[in-house]
Amino acid sequence: MKIKVCGMKFPENVRAVAALQPDYLGFIFYPHSPRFVGYEPNKELTELRLPAKKVGVFVDKDFSTIKSIIQKYQLDAVQLHGNEVPEMCGALKTQTEVIKAFGVDDTFDFSRLEPYANCVDFFLFDTKTTAHGGSGEVFNWQILQNYHLKVPFFIxxxxxxxNIESVLKLKHPAFYGVDLNSRFEISPGLKDLEKLSRTFELIKLQNSKLPS
Incomplete structure (x- = not known):
């Protein structure tokens, strides 16, 4: 089970979270988010050498802007939270890993994902809201049993x-990782290291029980 911590913002806090050894760290490039890191490179952030993959989170930005930020921030992956079409996802996939996020609820039509299957590396399923993530609200994870593609997904x-122990009990062959954000914060963008550390231990314990 992979661990992604999203909404990172402050360099010192980023270093501390990275020391816990997550697999991915997410940086938000969406101006309406309180965790927005800015489009122009923050020298302290761009110079960080992290063991985790750096993910840039975007909402309906154009290809050239995203490509520029990939280069400026030396991103390893992008996470697309808007209405990005499969063709754009596929074009970005030639540059970096692509995570396509979808807000889901009990009426979500999983057939919508089929055109994206060959254009992304991962899906991310988030609670459907108007805020494009970071809501702190949970959705009904059991509806993911309606997902039948082979593309791995984050929850x-x-x-x-x-609730982390409950979500880890979900049995699905494509369940790849968990995305931790607002419920692990002291304030927007500032992660609570104690909460994260305890949760990482739970996840790693779960991983140790999985067949190799």
Whole structure:
């Protein structure tokens, strides 16, 4: 089970979270988010050499802007949270890993994902809201049993210390990782290291029980 911590913002906090050894760290390039890191390179952030993959999170940005930020911030992956079409995802996939996010609820039509199957590396399923993520709200994970593609997926949306054990019990062959964000914060963008550390231990314990 992979661990992604999203909404990173402050260099010192980024270093501390990276020391916990997550697999991915997410940086938000969406101006309406309180975790927005800015389009122009923050020298402290761009010069960080992290063991985790750096993910840039975008909402309906054009290809050239995203490509420029990939280069400026030396991103390893992009996460697309808007209405990006499969063709754009496929074009970005030639540059970096692509995670396509979808807000889901009990009426979500999983057939919508089929055109993206060969254009992305991962899906991310988040709670459907108007805020494009970071809501702290949970969706009904059991509806993911309606997902039958082979593209691996992350689960996001309101994951917390209190419910992480429950989500880890979800049995699905494509369940690849969890995305931790607002429920692990002291304030927007500032992660609570103690909460994350305890949750990482739970996940790593779960991983150790999986057949090799």
């Amino acid at each position: 996001s949306g309101g994951l917390s210390e209190e």
